[in-house]
Amino acid sequence: MEPIALPRPPAEPEPGAFPLLASLAPVLGAAAMWLVLQSPAVLAFALLGPLIALASLGDGRRTRRRRRRREAERWRRELEEVSARVDAALAERADRLRAEHPGARTLAGMPAHDPRRWRRADDAAVPVVLGVGERPSGIRLEGEVRASDPAAVRSGAVDDAARLRERAAVLDGPLVVDARDGVGLVGPAAAAVARTAVVQVLEAVPPGAARVVAPEDPAWDWLALGPHELHREPGSAVRVVGDGVEATVAVAASPEGLPRECRAVVRATLDEVRCGDAVGVPEALSAREAAEAASTLRDAAARAGLGPASGPPPHVALAQLEQPRGGLAARFLVADAPIDLDLVRDGPHAVVGGTTGSGKSELLIAWIAAMAAGRSTEEVAFLLVDFKGGASFAALAGLAHCVGVMTDLDERGARRAIESLRAELRRRERVLAEQGAREIGEARGLPRLVIVVDELAAMLDDLPDLHRLLVDLAARGRSLGVHLVLCTQRPAEAVRDALLANCGIRISLRVTGEQDAIAVTGTPEAARIGLEARGRCVVRVSGGATRLAQAALAEPEALARLVAASAALPAPARPWREPLPELLPLAAATAAASGAGDGPEGVVLGLVDRPAAQAVDPVLWRSERDGPLLAIGSASSGRTALADLVAGQLGTSVVDREDALWDALADGGPLVVDDVDLLLARLGEEHQQAVAQGLATAMRSGRPVALTARRATSAMAQLAPLAELRVLLRIASRQEHVVAGGAGGTHDAGLPPGGGWIDDERVQLALPPAPAPRRAPRAVPLPEGPLAVVLGPAAALPPALAAGAVAPGAPGADAAPVVAGAAHEWEAAWGELDRLRRVRPVLALGVDARQLRQALRHAPLPPPTRGEPAWLIDGGAVLRLR
Known part of the structure; x- marks a missing residue:
């Protein structure tokens, strides 16, 4: 103005x-x-x-x-x-504000035929009057009366002008807030003022454009008298939701108890209502006045021919919908009438968008149940992918049509499933080629496979290579009978054009932004769906018009009946085999080998997983063809069990002592050594070289040799390259896994005992029926005949030999039964020990190999022994003494 x-x-x-x-x-x-x-x-x-x-x-x-x-x-x-002009302006402005915002009490007193109701335009504000108080008038007074002017001061003009300005600045008018911002009320008079606000919202929004969602509280029963469609649910807020409007009025004991959408917090007492800096006298309605206002609104709606909002019902039970036949037609959405969606006719693929709490999982379950109802496993199978923890499809896991559930809890299993899906596409191509069919509809014995993905964005984050497979499935899926149903919270980011182009069915539940809604259905309508409208969605099929629909809910009892009824159906072909078990009995592995036609020859090691071939095959070791075997793994990885497994089938014992290993190398036959790196480490340098050389010779000779080790040590440098078959069990660090010969990408510190890799293929070793016998070191008893004895620094002559023993070089030594002396004494009697060696055995007690060679020229390397060394040199042989 x-x-x-x-x-x-x-x-x-x-x-x-x-x-x-x-x-x-x-x-x-x-x-x-x-x-x-x-x-x-x-x-x-x-x-x-x-x-x-x-x-x-x-x-x-x-x-x-x-x-x-x-x-x-x-x-x-x-x-x-x-002043008169100011008063007139204030009065005119106050009257205009009262006309624009008449308040609940004025509205309640309006007759039913009053034409001023329900004139709110789309996307306009929903103002509600909470009370009357001072508010800025908007009146501006021009002119200046200076306090420095003596005449103005003397005449009182300065004070007069200040009082007039102060009076013109404010007026008593309605205290108004926009209900779309959410009105939260606290305080003693909160309920009465809340009734005031709700009545004004109902008067502003036509009954055909919105519905009311109210708490299950008797205090709000009067809403049933109004013309708007009413739904009751637990909570503390009344929400009026519809096309282009979402208004919330809530009551709580404190601001902390208000819903998050209540941005306008109002404290209401019996004599004051305060919202921010605005303060006024509250306008409150009793429950009786609110009920009268609701009845008046119902009469007005009846006169205007208005009724509850048309469109989808708020709740639909899937069991109440009769399912159509043909293709993969399913009836799980209801608009003004039920909607039939067919992945074969309308697809071949679908994309579903929706934020948390919008009802995505319930929609997917209802869709799957609708497709499975009345169809056999020879017509359709489902692969369910849940990257939200695996609980979404728990109710369908027992469905006979379900060939598997893939979750984000098993990343390696997910990657295995991806390889199997690639193999499934190749298998379907082969079947079509063998039958001369151009597409799935002409083939026999090949059910359609529907892959349902809940939370695509999370899956692509964890498995970025999967996008290439999905694009391939989307491009070739129609002819091969593979259909995708991709569900995500962020359609604009997760579903790229290469995928979206093949998705003829597009469903958007409530999303947080218009960009996500437009990405799915081409319209922002889904971004306006209310929070409480769970299952409400926008549907678009093959570029047609969008429709607002309600997803049906599959009740637990109905799902249980469906799962139970499917138990009699034959199991469909699975796109992948069961994962390898953590415990594999030898009998099961042997049965698999016999079933594969491998026969009994060879040592059965276990099973190998080949997802790219959709197979789990037996693993056999034929030493003449596969060469020596080396298994490397850390503690509790299954090394010893593998040694028992191989030794039991070869009919030999396991060598787990360094002294027994020395004997086994000399004996020939199959050789099974457990912890060969540890045994080599226990040996001295000379013995270590000799044993390593003996093992290398045995491995080159074609002799069956199976070794296990904790790690590939330097002592095994000449042995590891000779092992043509290498089994990598669980190894703690990736670096050691690579050093042992494995690929960095296959390292898995969580492998179960017996789990490992052969040529970068995942294997599970079988469990031996019983531990194999352990080879004991060979030793001879103390001989009775004449002896020459070499004593170490701490050794003593056994009592049985002490009687009649003489020192080296003593008179009559040739006739004495025992000639005994320390190493230095034999050295002093140079050549005496070599001479006696020709006619009698030499006994070495407590003498190491170096000392023995000093005393006895040309002495061979004695066998290793544990504890105090005791050897018998008889001719050219060095024997371990018992």
């Missing part, structure tokens, strides 16, 4: 000039008369000058006082006129 000008402030009158000429004239006249008349009496006329001056000053002061009074009267008169 135009500003109102303040009156001109009172002006200070100009002060009068001093009457100089009038004061001098009598003086000059008296002087002239004295000069002419020469009479001193005429000089008395000179006194008239001061008198005239005083009189003139007094007259000027009186005139200024009179002018000040006139200015003050003008100011008051004009100020009254301006």
Whole structure:
């Protein structure tokens, strides 16, 4: 509105000039008369000058006082006129605000035929009046009355102008908030003011454009008297939702208890309502007044021909819908009438968008149940992918049509499934080629496979290579009978054009942004679906028009009946085999080998997983063809069990001692050594070299050799390359896994015992029926005949030999039964030990190999032994003494 000008402030009158000429004239006249008349009496006329001056000053002061009074009267008169204009403007503005926002009590008193109801435009605000209080008037007063002006101060104009400005600045008007921002009320009068707000929202939004969702609280039962469609649910908020509107009014004991969407928090008491800085007198309705207002609105709706919002019902039970036949037709959505979607006719693929809590999982379950109902496993199978933890499809896991559930809890299993799916495409191509069919509809014995993915974005984040497979499936799926149903919270980011182009069915439940809604259905409509409208969605098929629908809910009892009924159906062909078991009995592995036609020859090691071939095959070791075997693994990885497994089938014992290994190398036959790296580490340098060389010779000779080790050590440098068959069991670090010969990508520190890799293929070793016998070191007893004995520093001659023993070089030594001496004594009697060795055995007690060679020239390397060394040299053989 135009500003109102303040009156001109009172002006200070100009002060009068001093009457100089009038004061001098009598003086000059008296002087002239004295000069002419020469009479001193005429000089008395000179006194008239001061008198005239005083009189003139007094007259000027009186005139200024009179002018000040006139200015003050003008100011008051004009100020009254301006004040009247301000009052009229305030009244006009207050009347306009009351007309724009009449308040609940005024609305409740309007007759049913009043034409002013339900005139809210789409996307307009939903204002509600909470009370009456001071609010800015918007009236602007122009003009200035300076406090430095003495006349304005003296006349009181400064104070008058300030009071008028203060009065013009505010008016008593309705305290209004937008219900779309969410109105949360707390305080003693919160319920009464909330009724006021809800009545105004119902008066603003037509019944056909919205529905009411109210708490299951008797305090809101009066809403049933109104014309709007009413739904009840637990909670504390009343929501009016519909096309282009979502208004919330909630009551709570404290602001913390209000829903998050309540951005306008109002405290209501019996005499005050406060919202932010705005304060007023509350406008409250009793429950009886609110019920009367609702009844009036119902009468008005009946007169206008308005009723509850048309469109999808709020709840639909899947069991109430009769399922169609043909293709993969399913009836699980209801608009004004049920909607039939067929992946064969309308697809071949589908994309479903929806944020958390919108009902995605329930929609997918209902869709799968609708497709499975009345169809055999020879017609359709389902592969369910749940990257939200695996619980979404728990109710369908027992369905006979379900060939598997892939989750994000098993990343390696997910990658295995991807390889199997690639193999499934190749298998279907082969079947079509063998039958001469161009597409799935002409083939026999090949069910359609529907792959349902819940949370595509999370799956692509974890498995980025999967996108290439999905694009391939989307491009070739129609002819091969493979259909995708891709569900995600972020369609704009996760579903790329290469996928979306093949998705003829597009469903968008509630999404958080218009961009996601447009990415699926081409319209922003799904972004406007209310929070409470779980299962409400926008559907678009093959580029047609969008439709607002409600997803049916598959009740647990109905799902249980469906699963139970499917138990009699034959199991469909699975796109992948069961994962390898963590515990594999030898009998099961042997049965698999016999079933594969491998026969009994060879050592059965276990099973190998080949997802790219959709197979789990037996693993056999034929030493003549596969060469020596080396298994490397850390503690509790299954090394010893593998040694027992191989030894049991070869009919030999397991070598787990370094002294027994020395003997086994000399004996020939199959050789099974457990922890060969540990055994080599226990040996001295000479023995280690000799044993390593002996093992290498055995491995080159074609002799069956199976070794296990904790890690590939430097002592095994010449052995590891000779092992043509290498089994990598669980190894703690990736670096050691690579050093042992494995690929970095196959390292898995969580492998179960017996789990491992052969040529980068995952294997599970079988469990031996029983532990194999352990080879004991070979030793001979103490001989009775004449002996030559070499004693170490701490060794003592056994009591049985002490009687009759003589020192080396003593007289009669040749005839003595025992010639015994320390190593240095034999060295002093140079050549004596070599001479006696020709005629009697030599016994070495507590002497290491170096000391023995010092005392006995050309002594061979003695066998290793544990504890105090005791050897018997008899001719060219060095034997371990028992």
